[in-house]
Amino acid sequence: MAPSVRGLKLGRRYKLLAGAALVLLLIQGLAVWSFSGLEGDGKENSLPRVNRSPDNGEVAKDSDSSAGSRSQRWTVRPERRSSDGSKITRKATVTRKQRPPAHVFHGNWHNLTREGDTGSVEGAPHQSDRGFTPKCEITGKDALSALARARTHQCQQEIANVVCLHQAGELMPRNVQRQCQTTGCYIYFRKAFTCVVYAGRARQSYTAIETHDCFMPLQRSNYLHREVVRLAQSYENMRVTPWRMVTIWGGASLLTMYLRSMKDLLEVPDWPWDFFINLSATDYPTRTNEELVLFLSKHRHKNFLKSHGRDNARFIKKQGLDRLFHECDSHMWRLGERQIPEGIVVDGGSDWFALTRNFVEYVTYTKDILVSELQRFYKYTLLPAESFFHTVLENSKACDSLVDNNLRVTNWNRKLGCRCQYKHIVDWCGCSPNDFKPQDVVRLQQLSRPTFFARKFESSVNQEVLDILDAHLFGELPSETPGIKGYWESVYDSIDGLGGLSDVTMTVYAAFTRLALHELQGSKKETRQPSCWFTASGLPSSVELYFYDDHFQGYLVKQEVQSGETLEIWMMPQGSLKLSEQGEAIGRIQGLEVGTEWDPKERIFRNFGGLIGPFDEPVAVQKWSRGLNLTVTVVWIDPTYIIAASYDIIVDMDADFTQYKPPLARPLRPGYWTVRLLRFWELLAEVRFLVVPLTVRNKEPLRKGDRWLHAGPPKGQYMEQNFQALGGILNLPPRVEAEREAKGKSELLGKELEAWTDESLRSFWSVGGVCTKDASKSCPSLPVCSATRWSSMSPDPKSELGPVTHDGRVR
Secondary structure, three states: OHHHHHHHHHHHHOHHHHHHHHHHHHHHHHHHHHHHOOOOOOOOOOOOOOOOOHHHOOOOOOOOOOEOOOOOOOOOOOOEEOOOOOOEEOOOOOOOOOOOOOEOOHHHHHHOOOOOOOOOOOOOOOOOOOOOOOOOOOEOHHHHHHHHHOOOHHHHHHHHHHHHHHHOOOOOOOEOOOOOOOOOOOEOOOOOEEEEOOOOOHHHHHHHHOOOOEEEEEOOOHHHHHHHHHHHOOOOOEEEEEEEOOOOOOOHHHHHHHHHHHHHHHOOOOOOOOEEEEOOOOEEEOOOHHHHHHHHHHOOOOEEEOEOOOOHHHHHHHHOOOEEEEEEOOEEEEEEEOOOOEOOOOOOEOOOOEEEHHHHHHHHHOOOHHHHHHHHHHOOOOOHHHOHHHHHHHHOOOHHHEEEOOOEEEOOOHHHHOOOOOOOOEOOOEOOOOOOOHHHHHHHHOOOOOOOEEEOOOOOOOOHHHHHHHHHHHOOOOOOOOOOOEEEEEEEEHHHHHHHOOHHHHHHHHHHHHHHHHHHHHHOOOOOOHHHOOOEOOOOOEEEEEEEOOEEEEEEEEEEEOOOOEEEEEEEEOOOOEEOHHHHHHOOEEEEEEEOOEEOOOOEEOOOOOOEOOOOOOEEEEEEOOOOOEEEEEEEEOOOOOEEEEEEEEEOOOOOEEEEOOOOOOOOOOEEEEEEEEEOOEEEEEEEEEEOOOOEEOOEEOOHHHHHHHOOOHHHOOOOOOOHHHHOOOOOOOOHHHHHHHHHHOOOOHHHHHHHHHHHHHOOEEEEEEEEOOOOOOOOOOOEHHHOOOOOOOOOHHHOOOOOOOOOOOO
16 A cells, blocks of 8 residues: 555656656657658668669659659649640649748757758758848748858858748749640751850860851860860851859759850841750760751741650659759759749750740840749749740740750660769759760660750760761771870869869879889989989979770879970879689679769769879779679778778679768878778778878978878777777788888878878879970980870870861861
8 A cells, every 4th residue: 555655646746747758758759750851862872772763763754854853742733635635735833732831930040950851962061150140030941951051151141031032922923924825835746056065075065066156155164265265266157255154053053154145146246047056065966067957947947945745743843843942152052842833834854955046036135024034933943944945935925836856865864864963062853864875876876856966975984986976977087097096184284273283183293293203213224314304393284184995094294394395294093903712703793993973873983093182082882793692891991900991782683883982080091091892701802092191281281280181080980880890800910010100101291291192102003104295305215295195295186176178067
């Protein structure tokens, strides 16, 4: 009886406390539920254990749109067939109910964003200054997340202003009057035309259009701008915009660039043109210009745009047209939901098109409220160029001029191209087409619709496919043609200043010069010829990537020396992959590589030379052949034999690539790293890679206070979990001596530091050759670069453009 009475007393005593605890648990549960409702964009750095292919419904399959799919349902009026069932009519947007926004006090907005929340971008720096106060009460999780992640106060203020205007109903048009009187506007079916080319390789782009009028607004590359300006001086029908604009993938700035280019083109005197055709540096012609001119002459009043298809509701959700976006800080921020203006048909698809001059004049000069209201709407739209021109034309009086064909074929491979690879610049999952390769050429021959261009092509990925198209269009070059299998791409030019260099590349390029000059001096010691002793004059003047037969061959470094001569140095990478007998017996492992800037679409490292510094985030990639399912272990070992990371990967029978980027603490310790691939702790493969010791920080020589850069991560631990217990299984040597040596090297400065850097690079790079721009008086044995096959100064007839010939060609 006594225990029962005591229990009742305790119950009464702690009743209030228990009630408070229950309330607290309820609040926490609601908070967790609220965060779980945020729409995640997926994790780029996940282990390949989950199939993220389009077959699982995570990626859109529309053939001409760059946006990824959305999983939420959205109800709209279904499309209807006409009485004869022969045409599809798109219905204008109808009113739909919108969920009431969640109201959150603006003083707490910065506490509501975590890694992985809606719109969060992996690797994007989070705002450290929490003192920003919006001018209104911000509502909606997307807007709060964007405010928390914006890097500058200006961008935060822009986001807040946009959201406040949107909440007040003053940002978006609510109703737009459709002017098209035709149902089922799509039709399936002058010598001058204008193209807009931006970014990339100018020669490839201009080859595509030859003697037709070309108008080029250029973007980021100063080097490209100089080269195109120089090229334009040789051709009367080629103009370069006096302005330059930096655009981002999916950004509103791309539409702004197109509209500005159109206006400038219309104002160029005495330059008549009939069609506005936009091309990028990754486009290439598939038919001759004569065929294109003949086709456009027959359809001179038609506008060619490719539509997404017939499922408007799916397109709107997948494209994010029902979401509000704003571009600032070189990022497209998702800010919440919005309504599509009533009364119009929203259309879209590919952002590559051929538009008539009449339509361009209408979009540019009209006072029509249809155009002005749609410009308001698309100013805050993701991927606006994929929908703006379609929607304007579809709802205008000229809707019957719309042809569902953009005159080009795109090499889509959704399983590879739709992996949210742009989430670092846009709060959305986007897609990108693959580069054409020789095996894809058959796609160009199996089309039922007329096409004149194809995309994408990149010589750094595959040059052979361009040679095939060149042979088809211009005739095959003789096999002995100089440079026929070579490709050179500029990555640095001293004219642009140090802005084109990082601390890693600045360190490595200078070290490459020292290694080459040291080898020249050493090769002459036996004959005692001091004439080949060169002294570098400053930093390299330029650096180029060199490819031969579709394989990366290394860096070409131009260096001026104190004698006034210019040398070009070829630095070749040395492989370090080792396959064990166990790995060969299993037969599945084909390659193991470590690098940065992994491109999952093309399955290459965009950092071609694999130059890695202490603050980089390396990725380990394994290449497989088909076979039995495997579970393998990947182990990362730093220069002092610290086991930095260890994880398992399940390799399915049909997997061809697996990759993972372990979240290692930085700075990484400079020196030779090892990645081992094991099965049941038996070695399958091993590869070494170099974390380069830096000689500069912020492009200034290292000083005493910078020694921490080379000391490894805090407390010598790269991850929260300690893997050092695996040292015995891996048969690693004792760490004492290696750690003592690493500590001594971390304190090096000046010439001693340069010597360490040079010695480290020597194990991974070798001098492939040295040549001189002009015949050298101080070292006559050096070849002249123009007569050296690998040199960027050697002839390259396949890329050279000459004067316009009698048949209108330039090559």
